[in-house]
Amino acid sequence: MPDTESANAEKPQNAPFELEQSDMYSKYLLHSRTEILFVLRSMIKKNCLTSVYFDQGRSFLLTAILDVDERNKRFILDRGGDEDVNQKALLAPRLLCTANLEKVKIQFLLDGLQSVRHNGRMAFSAKIPETLLRLQRREYFRLETPQVNPILCQLKTKNENGVPLTHELPLLDISGGGVCLMAPPSAEGLFPVGALFSDARIELPEEGVIQIDLEVRNNFLITMRNGSQHLRVGCRFIDLPGNRLTMIQRYITRVERERKARLSGLE
Numbered sequence: 001m002p003d004t005e006s007a008n009a010e011k012p013q014n015a016p017f018e019l020e021q022s023d024m025y026s027k028y029l030l031h032s033r034t035e036i037l038f039v040l041r042s043m044i045k046k047n048c049l050t051s052v053y054f055d056q057g058r059s060f061l062l063t064a065i066l067d068v069d070e071r072n073k074r075f076i077l078d079r080g081g082d083e084d085v086n087q088k089a090l091l092a093p094r095l096l097c098t099a100n101l102e103k104v105k106i107q108f109l110l111d112g113l114q115s116v117r118h119n120g121r122m123a124f125s126a127k128i129p130e131t132l133l134r135l136q137r138r139e140y141f142r143l144e145t146p147q148v149n150p151i152l153c154q155l156k157t158k159n160e161n162g163v164p165l166t167h168e169l170p171l172l173d174i175s176g177g178g179v180c181l182m183a184p185p186s187a188e189g190l191f192p193v194g195a196l197f198s199d200a201r202i203e204l205p206e207e208g209v210i211q212i213d214l215e216v217r218n219n220f221l222i223t224m225r226n227g228s229q230h231l232r233v234g235c236r237f238i239d240l241p242g243n244r245l246t247m248i249q250r251y252i253t254r255v256e257r258e259r260k261a262r263l264s265g266l267e
Contacts, residue, residue, distance in 0.1 A: 017057070018177075018216075019107040019133045036108075039132055040068050040075055043101055050077070050099040050236065052110075054092035057193070057218045061085045065090055065196040066118060068128070070217055077124040089113055089124075100142075142175040143252045151182055155200040155214065157190045165190075169233070172204070174252070178217070178236035191216050191233045201223045204251045213238040 018025045024238040030036050042052070043065050053060045062081030068075045079086050089095065097109040108129040116125040144150050150170035157165050166188070179202070183191065195216040203209045214235040221230050 006174075017053075017098070017107060018105070018135055019096065019109065024132060025135065027134045028133050030134055030247040031130070033128070036129060037068060037070060037131045039101065039106060040065055040128070043099060043106070046067070046101060047218060048099045048101055048106075050097050052089065052095050052097050053076070053218075054089055056094045057096070058220065059085065059088060060220065063124070066123060069125075071129075073128050074125050075128055075164040076118050077113070077126065079122055086124075090115055095126075101134075103141055104110060105133070107133040107135070139239055141252065141256075142173050142253060144173045144204050146170040151204065153179065153200055153202045153204060155197045157197075172232065174202075176237075176240075176248055176252075178234065179214070181235065183233055185221055185229050188219060188221070188231055191219050191231070193218060197235075198236070204247060206254070207247045207251050210244045210247055212240060212244065240259060 018028075030039065033163070047064060050063050050065060051060050052063055052135055061082070063077045063080055066076040066078055080089070091111050093112055097106075097108050097110060097111065099106045107130065110126045110129065112126070114125045115124055133180070137249075147170075150154055151174075153171055154166065154168050157167065167190075170179040170181050170184050174180075184265045193216055197214045199211050200214050201209055202210055215238055216233060216234050218234045220232055221229050
């Protein structure tokens with residue numbers, strides 16, 4: 001059963017859900033049942049951790065696909081680690097699943113879950129989706145940023161009295177579409193979904209400072225195994241200029257190349 005810290009395998013999404021922007025990403029949608037089944041079975045084979053969002057993205061659970069029942073047009077998902085969240089998910093009329101399959105972003109919608117027994121234990125069942133997003137564009141590859149000497153994002157808010165506040169929040173990851181920030185749980189009220197931040201500043205190592213406008217797309221508390229909590233704030237870039245996107249892509253490419261070189265040296 002997936003646990004919270006395993007989110008690094010496929011972190012809950014914190015950029016906007018591309019599947020909900022059909023005008024921009026329609027060409028990446030699969031409609032063929034054969035192709036969709038192939039993706040679902042590949043996710044089983046690769047043991048992909050899958051994030052299932054509901055309640056308009058405010059709640060999620062971590063799961064994995066266990067089996068595909070092609071004859072009955074359904075598939076089986078593992079239950080999450082929190083039974084309260086499982087019960088809430090069962091009541092949700094609409095859920096969005098997202099995962100990374102060998103660095104390809106996968107998203108699809110479910111019109112509800114059912115509770116079933118699979119191989120002697122409780123699981124979820126859902127209809128095989130009619131469409132599935134498979135996004136392979138390089139600029140949307142999400143890079144985990146260093147947690148030692150983290151990259152900081154500087155942005156400004158105001159407290160309840162209107163007094164300006166400056167925050168420096170560490171990045172958890174970055175892509176060409178947005179960033180994930182880590183904030184203390186007490187800051188939840190400062191980052192509501194839909195909040196806009198103009199002229200946020202991020203200093204990318206060896207690239208320089210970029211100024212960006214951000215929109216909060218989701219926020220949720222993550223509880224680690226040691227009991228500590230932090231708030232994950234998912235943001236998308238607003239009208240990101242091409243030169244700044246180039247800087248981000250260049251940083252992602254360089255860091256990924258360096259990581260691969262280190263791994264090759266260990267083999």
